Amino acid sequence: FEREELFFRALCLCHTVQVKEDDNIDGLKKAQLSGRSCVYISSSPDEVALVEGIQRLGYTYLRLKDNFMEILNPKNDIERFELLEMLSFDSVRRRMSVIVRSVAGDIFLFCKGADSSIFPRVTEGKIDQIRSRVERNAVEGLRTLCVAYKKFTRKEYDSVCKLLQNAKLALHDREKKLAEAYEQIEKDLILLGATAVEDQLQEKAADTIEALQKAGIKVWVLTGDKMETAAATCYACKLFRRNTQLLELTTKKIEEQSLHDVLFDLSKTVLKHSGSLTRDNFSGLSTDMQDYGLIIDGAALSLIMKPREDGSSGNYRERFLEICRNCSAVLCCRMAPLQKAQIVKLIKLSKEHPITLAIGDGANDVSMILEAHVGIGITGKEGRQAARNSDYAIPKFKHLKKMLLVHGHFYYVRISELVQYFFYKNVCFIFPQFLYQFFCGFSQQPLYDTAYLTLYNISFTSLPILLYSLMEQHVSTEMLKREPSLYRDITKNALLRWRVFIYWTFLGLFDAVVFFFGAYFLFDNTTVTSNGQMFGNWTFGTLVFTVLVFTVTLKLALDTHYWTWINHFVIWGSLLFYIIFSLLWGGIIWPFLNYQRMYYVFMQMLSSGPAWLGIILLITVSLLPDVLKKVLCRQLWPTATERTQTKHQCLSVEQSTIFMLSQTSSSLSF
Template sequence: MLRRTLNRLLGGDERRVDSRTIYVGPHSCSATEAFIPPKFCDNRIVSSKYTVWNFLPKNLFEQFRRIANFYFLIIFLVQVIVDTPTSPVTSGLPLFFVITVTAIKQGYEDWLRHKADNEVNKYPVTLLEGGRRIRKDSEKIKVGDIVEVIEDETFPCDLILLHSTREDNTCFVTTASLDGESNHKTHYTVPDTEKDLESLNATIECEQPQPDLYKFVGRMHIDKNDQEPVVRSLGPENLLLKGATLKNTQKICGVAIYTGMETKMALNYQGKSQKRSAVEKSINAFLLVYLCILVSKALVCTTLKYVWQSTPGQDEPWYNEKTEREKNSNWYLKVFTDFLSFMVLFNFIIPVSMYVTVEMQKFFGSFFIAWDRDFFDPEIKEGALVNTSDLNEELGQVEYVFTDKTGTLTQNNMEFIECCIDGFQYKSQDANSELDGFCVTDGPVNKLQQKAGKVCVMVFLHLLQKSQSATYGHYIEREELFLRALCLCHTVQVKESTEQDQSQENVVDQVDGIISDGNVGQPQQEQRGFIASSPDEVALVKGFEGIVLISLFFCLLRYELLHVLNFDPVRRRMSVIVRSKSGDTLLFCKGADSSIFPRVRPEEVEKICMHVERNATEGYRTLCVAYKILSADEYAQADAQLREARLALQDREEKLTAVYNQVETGMSLIGATAVEDRLQEQAAETMEALQGAGIKVWVLTGDKMETAKSTCYACRLFQRNTELLELTVRTLENGERRREERLHELLLEYHKKNLFLQICQNCTTVLCCRMAPLQKAQIVRMVKNSKGSPITLSVGDGANDVSMILEAHVGIGIKGKEGRQAVRNSDYAIPKLKHLKKLLLAHGHLYYVRIAHLVQYFFYKVEILIHLMYLHYRFKHHVLP
């Protein structure tokens, strides 16, 4: 009993199990057993390295781990202990200066971290205790406390969402400080907790703290008076992370589940690996070479001394005559002492001042990039950013550039261009075009076009044409079904604005998607804002904004949202299960062609495949749309399996994926969409200039091959007379494994990897498609570790590019629309891709020339001085009698 109590007090039980138990509200226990609450860490954040007590020993230990500092320390100790020809001040003073300056710099940076920690830890927060609102410092939050957060505030710890002021029991957050994504994300309250927080009595079982921002599993047992406890599943959609910011929601309340250094943000405090430039590595290599030269010269001089003294009459000079005790000392000790004396005499062959000068040159040289007005972008009102000055000269030695496509080569500014429904193409027409008698510029149609996209107008007019030429039966038209699918299958939310705007918006439900305005002829005075996690979804929803899609009798359609099968990069699709007013249960699915085609009938693929390939060739981003009618038994089975999987504490993601794959089979393909993403400004000129400088450009993208090839042609990476070598085993139509799986296998098998590398290194440009983020890093690592160790550079703008940015010798972040995570993890950040040309070909070249001349000058200076001393010694003792 005592051991169990001690383990619970010291947190031993928690370390042995895979989950933790958190009590919310008063906890009832039997009269014979006292309740001992679990011990969790407090909410203090500590990002500093030193304290007042350990700063001196810890900092000295870290500094003397450097070879150069340790070498000069040994030389100084030799000068102090042994009778040497030079004063210890000659080595001790420069070493003291270097150590002191570095310690002051690191101490100041750590003091800033202490200051930032105190600002976070002392930030006032509101807690709900016993029905009262109490203000406390953030560091005093404990696990199980209920915290209140208002709009635009940052969450002080990881919270489970219990209550929101929004009517749909949701809230919106931005996680730009965590993963760099600036898009609004939707989170949901736990059912049965939002009504009465004061009397809430619940128990939470969840996983132990782990750093993955996107994974969380748990369940909540809610106790009700005289009723069985209600069990609710908890997932990432219920978890509000510390560091995220509440947006577009007046107020929320949540229970603290992870605090302090156990929050996901704190667990992701892992520092980036230290990058060293090729020049710095060369200096360290030269250090070993010059150390060998120093030892050899000391050995030669020591040998010559004893050879000279072995001649009769040639002994120590009269002013250096030794005592009898010194003369009778051990001969080997005298030789070793003389050897150390010569080492000290020639020790400045390794200049201690060079390291200080190089560091100062790098530090002040980095301001040239920040001050360059050519890097200023008036659109975002920002210039270039230098996150590290240690790699300035590396910019001038880059041999391989690895670049992302979406958002880097292209603008990531999506516009809905066209769609294909059952093989019939609907494309944006000119202003004076007609469709079978319906003129786009006619009265209300023209006003409709101002509200909706041109593609929507063409589909709508086609529906009107059918309704006039044929009797509309009870079956669902494919065009109408396609529009319904796009209006329902998304996660877009309408952003709240002024009350006047809200009164004009007649949105029935978050899944209505089909917007009725009542008056098509009057355009909105203000643009409606959308909140989404993907620019593709915003483009599609904007394309249908304002369209009056009804069942051709102008009656409003309502759907009940039953389940959302969320998108993830592995599935490459998302689905919704909805129920219509008539009781029909439908599944709508939207995703990449490689993910949708294997799940529909082959004869339907033939109608759409040609249009998808053509759109990809023209550089458009395509999505395929499918649907499935679920019977009552099928839905009951899927509903039970989904609820069971969401309640699982172990392997929840795998169980959900298995259910998703089971439900998303036997679908019917409706059509496909095409979204245009234009090239970045001067992207083609930049790529052409880099290739002209002898730099090889590799494009690593998760997009399909046809789309990426079109972008490479537009960027002049591929020429029309370029011979293309496609490394694909079999095509998708043959039913073989997916290309990304084959590429992953290719990277893992050693002999195939070498063959792949040899082929790619002989190409002028390499394009890798269907790449996952980790596969991008594998490609960079493979080239970086190849023969000759070429200097690599990675450039990207999104969170999926961080892995390859960190892997390359130099990482460049683009300040784009996909968040700032790439910028924060990069070594240098630039507003646009076009600035890469001057950064490499001008600044990088000049940095390399400057530091190369500086290092050569230092070694030349000490070599001249040492050789003069050495030759003088030999001349004096061997030429003169």
């Protein structure tokens, strides 16, 4: 065969593509309907693209049957090659090979892989010409592969078979011995050529990454592609911009200087205050984030992660992380799957302890998906391994924007309110009972009736917060999509910090004091009832409990921004249920109870005008500090979310005013 024909045959034979059986549709084959003679499937879309591309040039891969691979050449002749051995692809070797025998008895090894893996193993061919072409294709953002071959004599093939057989039968270190055997076999190759595949970005991938960056989320790209290909992809998806200054931490740079010097120079570049840096010790963090982009390859990462001779294994890692903190984007290229997981783990264990999210669509991404706090798998052409090992699965990368910036935003706000509100309403519930002990001689006399103690968290106050935590939307969905920067208001666990927790606790204690002492001073007046009769301790406890239930429910109503009929039904229905239950509980003599201490207590309380006034005043006083705090903070120190809410309300009022004016003008015209 000529070299050009060998190149085409190598692409037809060196792969793991399977030919899908044609399905008949109304007597016609699906392949005929789609205009293709064969339907190819593979875990790698690149392999399918290469086989389909070579098919357009006249070489069609037909099938693998009885260990024979069949291809159709441009002369419409079927060529059969016996598949003798397959040296499978792995992320360390970055290549795969097949050993086949033609009908004429010639034995070939065809090898296909990354240029960094193939070029060191070739001895003949147009090496310089193909290398320059590969670099040009990589700069254009194309994914490149190199193809080489080797012809075996019968004696050489027998030694190869013996070498592989011994490695496969090894009882210990089988993988290591197979890798050593592959290294011995895949050498002294003849370079045939190179391929370039356009890996198009998914729909709205650039918009999604841009939105994530505006939201304050740092985006790192971990890929096994060449540096030039990955950099071109980063520019296409707007991770790198025209004004981004690229910093390289690659093997080429480290060969020119020592790793320590390269890290020092990069750190001095990205840090604003570099006066305190020395060659032996440098640290610090720039207060102003510069628009830098860092590019690091797998070999450089291995040197950074490798322990130093003096035992200070973490020194280089800290310096590397220091540089990354001051870069707006980081590109990690030529990464093996385990290195991707190492990067994620390194970020997780840094001193800031950030929350990490890993997203990928292939088997190479599984390790980092499992390592991250949150793993997301994309179901696509590269199989479902990533989706099956992830916490969440999405069909397209663009759905990550809504998943994080909308659903993530909503559920963080909802869960934060749920946690804080539960503490608040139980502080309001228990603290009056604690205060009551100082006035009952520490006799363990309960302030509330047993039924109220049981049903407070089960029935009276449970449904409103449950519905809030499922349906609340403090900002509209479209607004969150349009303004990704609103996500910054909830970053770094903003709503569950100690300051917020202390505020909710203080609010609960304040309300509890108002409930108890407000009712206490009200009961100190003998004119509470029309006949001058004093209320008893159960009436006192019922009054406190009534103010408690109404206050905590109305507090949640004030925090609700998204009102539907379900919200109205649950919130006002919970208050109505409490009133109806209290009327029934105190209005009927229940024969199965050994005591009737609550009989007519609730009705007696409602028959008192001062009690009604006291309930209204205590509820108002309890809610007033929180209302004033929200008004003052919204006016003086509004967050981006609060400014958006105010703007949205103003627009709604303006639109309704215009609508009313248009209606008025229409009526006047008639």
